[in-house]
Structures are given as C-alpha cells and as structure tokens.
Amino acid sequence: MKTEIIAIEGTTPGTRIELVALHFGEAGSGPKAYIQAGLHANEAPGLLAAHHLRERLTALEAAGGITGEIVLVPAANPLGFAQHVQGSHHGRFALGDGINFNRNFPFLVDIVAERAGHALGHDAARNRDVIRAALRAAISQVPCIRPAEYLKRGLLSLAIDADTVLDLHCDGEAEMHLYTLPSQAEAFQPLSRLLGARAVLTSTESGDYPFDEAISRLWVELARRFPDRPVPEASIACTVELRGEADVGHGLAAADAEAIIGFLAARGHLANAPQALPPALCEPTPLEGTEALSAPMAGLIVYHRQVGDWISTGDIVVEIVDPMDGHVVPVRATTEGRLFARAGDRFAYAGKRLGKIAGKIPFRTGKLLSP
Ligand SMILES: [Zn+2]
Incomplete structure (x- = not known):
C-alpha cells in the first residue's frame, strides 16, 4: 500500500x-x-x-x-x-x-x-x-x-x-x-x-x-x-x-x-x-418520484411514522408543533412508497427536509438532491 x-x-x-x-x-x-x-x-x-x-x-x-x-x-x-x-x-x-x-x-x-x-x-x-x-x-x-x-x-x-x-x-x-x-x-x-x-x-x-x-x-x-x-x-x-x-x-x-x-x-x-x-x-425507483417532505413552518418535529414504513398518499408522516402559539400542522405524503429517511434532529425551520419517500411515479423536476 x-x-x-x-x-x-x-x-x-x-x-x-x-x-x-x-x-x-x-x-x-x-x-x-x-x-x-x-x-x-x-x-x-x-x-x-x-x-x-x-x-x-x-x-x-x-x-x-x-x-x-x-x-x-x-x-x-x-x-x-x-x-x-x-x-x-x-x-x-x-x-x-x-x-x-x-x-x-x-x-x-x-x-x-x-x-x-x-x-x-x-x-x-x-x-x-x-x-x-x-x-x-x-x-x-x-x-x-x-x-x-x-x-x-x-x-x-x-x-x-x-x-x-x-x-x-x-x-x-x-x-x-x-x-x-x-x-x-x-x-x-x-x-x-x-x-x-x-x-x-x-x-x-x-x-x-x-x-x-x-x-x-x-x-x-x-x-x-x-x-x-x-x-x-x-x-x-x-x-x-x-x-x-x-x-x-x-x-x-x-x-x-x-x-x-x-x-x-x-x-x-x-x-x-x-x-x-x-x-x-x-427495485430501483426514479429520484424524480422520491417525495422530499418539507416543513411548512418552524417548530418541533414529531414523527408519526418510522423509517421503513410503507406510506400511502394522504398519510400523516410527521407533525410540526409550534410551542409558542400551539399550532400543530400535519405534513402528509402526496405519493406512496417506502419512508427510507428522516431528519436527524427534531427542530424544524420553515422548509427543512423532514423525510424521503421512495415513490415509483416521477413528479419532480429540476434540482433533485437535498440542499
Ligand atoms: Zn452526505
């Protein structure tokens, strides 16, 4: 060597x-x-x-x-x-x-x-x-x-x-x-x-x-x-x-x-x-079909689903909780597939990536990777 x-x-x-x-x-x-x-x-x-x-x-x-x-x-x-x-x-x-x-x-x-x-x-x-x-x-x-x-x-x-x-x-x-x-x-x-x-x-x-x-x-x-x-x-x-x-x-x-x-x-x-x-x-799936869930607002990240779960369209995968005003906003999947990744911490800023679902149907265009 x-x-x-x-x-x-x-x-x-x-x-x-x-x-x-x-x-x-x-x-x-x-x-x-x-x-x-x-x-x-x-x-x-x-x-x-x-x-x-x-x-x-x-x-x-x-x-x-x-x-x-x-x-x-x-x-x-x-x-x-x-x-x-x-x-x-x-x-x-x-x-x-x-x-x-x-x-x-x-x-x-x-x-x-x-x-x-x-x-x-x-x-x-x-x-x-x-x-x-x-x-x-x-x-x-x-x-x-x-x-x-x-x-x-x-x-x-x-x-x-x-x-x-x-x-x-x-x-x-x-x-x-x-x-x-x-x-x-x-x-x-x-x-x-x-x-x-x-x-x-x-x-x-x-x-x-x-x-x-x-x-x-x-x-x-x-x-x-x-x-x-x-x-x-x-x-x-x-x-x-x-x-x-x-x-x-x-x-x-x-x-x-x-x-x-x-x-x-x-x-x-x-x-x-x-x-x-x-x-x-x-089986391989298109990255264009991978749903990247993102936080609609800042707050605490509370997951409802585990890594490895099969997610159906409309399922609540995670909630964002604002401890200041008490708002709780669910984040739902818009595709179906396996939830293969979640965030590593539990604080969200608006727009933070919260999880990834390996869907089969392409729907995304442009830049496909996380920032
Ligand atoms: Zn890396």
Whole structure:
C-alpha cells in the first residue's frame, strides 16, 4: 500500500491541510476502483466502514488478491473535519462560502469534447483511453482558489479514471440506500443486494454536480455528443448512504466493508471468485418520484411514522408543533412508497427536509438532491 498526500492550501498564511489517499495493488495492471468516505465530514458511518476497508484491502494486497489498483480515501474532507463551531460539527457545507462539499464538482465534458473529440474513432476501448488521457490532463488544469476547490480537484483527480467509484455517505436517520444513474442501476445491483439496500434512487441528472455524477455522467454526455462514435460508460459511480448518522458501530461497519469487498470481487477488482448474492430487497425507483417532505413552518418535529414504513398518499408522516402559539400542522405524503429517511434532529425551520419517500411515479423536476 502506498500513501499519497495531496496538499490543500489553506485560506490564511501558515495553514495547509493534507488529503490522504491509500493506493492498493498496482496502477495500470488491471481495472481501477476508487472509494472515498466522509466527503460530508460529519457522516461517520462511511468513515468507519473505510477504516475496516483499509484492513481488508491491506490483507488482500498482501495475499496478492487485488487485480489492478484500488484507491481508498478514508477521510475525504479534512477541511470539514476541522469545522467545529461552539460545540457543533459542520461537515456538510464549507463555512467560508456555504457551498455543499458534495456539489459543484468540475464537470469536464466541454473541455474533453473539445480536446479529444477529433481523436475518437470506431474502437470503444481506444476511445475510452483517449477520453481518460484527456480527463487526466483536464483535471490537472482546473483553476482553484478556495480550499474547497483544491479539495474537489484533488478528489476528482484520484477518481476520474476509475472504472468503479463509490462515495460513502449517510443520511439523518435512514435505511441503506443508493443513488446512481438509471443506466448504471444494473451494474450496482450486486452492491445493492450485498448491502441490503432498501432504496435505489436513479436519475440521469440530479442537479448541482455531485461527485459521483462528475465522473459517471460525463461518459453519458460524451456518448450523446458523439453519436457516430462508440463511447462506453467506462466509469460507474454511486453514492452509498450507509443508513443514519448515528448508525456507527464495528459490527455494521465491518459488514458494510465486507459487502463492498464482495462488490469489488463481482466487478473483477479482486482475484477471488465473486460470492453468491443475497436477494434484492428493493427495485430501483426514479429520484424524480422520491417525495422530499418539507416543513411548512418552524417548530418541533414529531414523527408519526418510522423509517421503513410503507406510506400511502394522504398519510400523516410527521407533525410540526409550534410551542409558542400551539399550532400543530400535519405534513402528509402526496405519493406512496417506502419512508427510507428522516431528519436527524427534531427542530424544524420553515422548509427543512423532514423525510424521503421512495415513490415509483416521477413528479419532480429540476434540482433533485437535498440542499
Ligand atoms: Zn452526505
């Protein structure tokens, strides 16, 4: 295992932060996988799963069990790690500018199309290599000023040429669920089954350029721009939501790491034969059909329904209680499906996201992810 340190310039003189990437196996000797945890720095389940993955990958490498290269970034957001303010940890947004750490990743389609489009031929594998060379060159030239921009460029430079990409997150209170492109749901079915996912949410574009789509969606977009040239979906990427923020324990994390190891084997990243898959616990549903319940006013959050409940249209899922004037406002579902996530705290501001229901019928458009 080789350790790579990427320096991130701080905002003030004398500050410099280090991003740590662990490289297992041999680069260029086979397929490449990339796994990161803690891009939202206060989401502990992925960070602990990465700790267990480090141990498993170290053992697999010693046994010659890695067919290509696997890159693990066990703590992807050292900037967010440091954002403690008066006793609270803020790991989702950069405190300096309020931008979500998992949004606004560089989307390199235009620059790669311009530089590599003329070189594309009729061999899909060669086109993949041409595009990847252009991607590696392009990411190194992305301009950066703010620390979060250095961080995003550093992470993307590690992952941009990987065949398989996993971004480990968690929700407030939640069941295991995944986000990916509709065209890649099939490829991630082994992961979904091994992890026991209860929702797989797919969208061709969820909005605001999250990390996974900055890698996966550019292949889809390049194929659209060059319809007379074969452009494969060479990189598959997925956001894995490892339950809720308090679901942190060695038992869960070790099992999740083992599921990811099983998926890496299924994808050909490991020398050992893939294991038999458990049955799927859900079918993919459109992210456009996921109802994001929001608070109509500020107040206390009182849930009527549990994570994992089946919700029917019209059901009261949660109430908002205003303790000042005594108002109690029910929040009803407008779709039916499984309630797979709820908020992690019990105070609502007006507009706060309160829960997510995996509905089957698309009805949302525009930006589909939580702020
Ligand atoms: Zn997250």
